[in-house]
Amino acid sequence: MKLYIRNMVCNRCKMAVKNELEKVGIATEQVELGEVTLKTAPEPMQLEQLRNSLKSLGFELIDDQKSLLIEQIKTQIIELVHYSPGPQPFKLSVLLADKLQHDYTYLSNLFSSVEGQTIEKYHIAQKIERVKELLVYNELTLSEIAYQTGYSSVAHLSAQFKQVTGLTTSAFKELKGHKRTSLDNL
Template identity: 45%
Template sequence: MKLYIKYMVSLRCKLLVKQELERLGLHYTRIDLGVIEILETINEQKKRELKSNLATSGLELLDDKRNILIDRIKNVIIEMIHYTDEVPKVNYSEYISEKLSYDYTYLSNLFSEVKGITIQHFIIKHKIERAKELILYDQLNLTEISHILHYSSVGHLSYQFKKVTGHTPSYYKKIGKKRKNNLENL
């Protein structure tokens, strides 16, 4: 049986879910971002208990099919941007469509209708968040970061970065270093 969990976007979340399943005596075959597969058919009482216990950790057990699909779209994007450095061999729309086995136009229209933004805008926001993270780590230059995030050039990354954050990547790096130095001097 597959269950879908909203806000399950990190390894720590997966650990929390694993612990909760074990506490309830449920056996799982798979725990991925946003989805778990359990061997048993879960009764309504255990489902309510799981839902309640997950909520205390900020996670939400999903029931609505539309919300489940939206969450699956988000998890595919988050995994693609934050947890893999492998360049997809196809464009993002094909990648998402293949991963979820739905027509991209349907996914795109549903996502826009429910979330109020396009899938493309959601991808850009996450790519910029990942870029901010990589800039602050200070281990890669902008060319390497643009390559990891599948930008065609540093200029394209810089343009989108400024559009989303209001700052250039170099300015963001500079204020990050100042902040780090200030914290070290406390």
Template identity: 45%
Template sequence: MKHQHFHIKNMVCSHCGEVLSEKLEQAGFSVKKVELGEITLESPIDMEQQEDFTKLIQKHGFDVINNQNSRLVEQIKQLVIQLARTGEKLENPLSDYLAKKLHKDYQQLSRLFSGVEGKSIERYYILQKIERAKELIVYGEQSLSEIAYNLGYSSQQHFSRQFKKETGLSPSHFSEIKENRRISIDEV
């Protein structure tokens, strides 16, 4: 019996997938596999069940992607977010990584992504790394040099330049602001 795949918009962490999987199982759907941005059911479901499936997905803040191009853009986003969050070091350029993972020509992926998102894949990747850096700075468990290294920057200086270019603040200034806010909240 064939499985049925659904691409899910905004499912960007494994915890999201676990929660959705649990909710789907509770609703009577037999989930075979959950990956970032994708849920596979054990067997195909009919139109009425698909409607129930979609409503349940939407109830939890996600959406099912039906259009092939939208699905491809979402897959690109999922891969880029995963790279930014894990800090995985790429042996080859991002373009090669995505082309290999998605079995598509990178120029095609790039044109499609830019057309839909209004920014290049590389820019989206930088923005995701900066968002992850902000989170790590707020957590305060790593030094700025550790954060730079873990996000794949060649040096702390390169990380600092890119962070300042995107946020208008240096990472150390961002950290100081975070500390000042924490002090004022603690004093209340």
């Protein structure tokens, strides 16, 4: 049996969810971003306890298919942008359609109608957040960051960064307290 959880966007989230599952006595096989595979079906009371404890941590159990599909789209994009090494040699639309077994047009229309933004804008927001993270670490050149995040050039990265944030990459690096956004708020 699988459970699907909204706002589970990092390894720390996975640990927090796993801890909550253990607290209510639900045995797991695997905990991944947005998805938990259970060893056995939980009792209704356990599920309700889990729902309440997850809610207090900012997570939410997903019950309906459309919400589940939207979370799966977000999870695929987050994994692609934040946890895959280097640029990807395929189109996002092809990746999503293949992984989620739905026509991309359907996925795109569903995502836009529920989220109020396109999949592409969400993808760009994730990429810009990854660029911010890499800029803060100050370990890579802008060329290396552009390559790692899948931009065709430094100029393209710089233009999109300025368009989304209103700042140049160098102005962002000079900011104290850097204006980063948590992944679940994008």
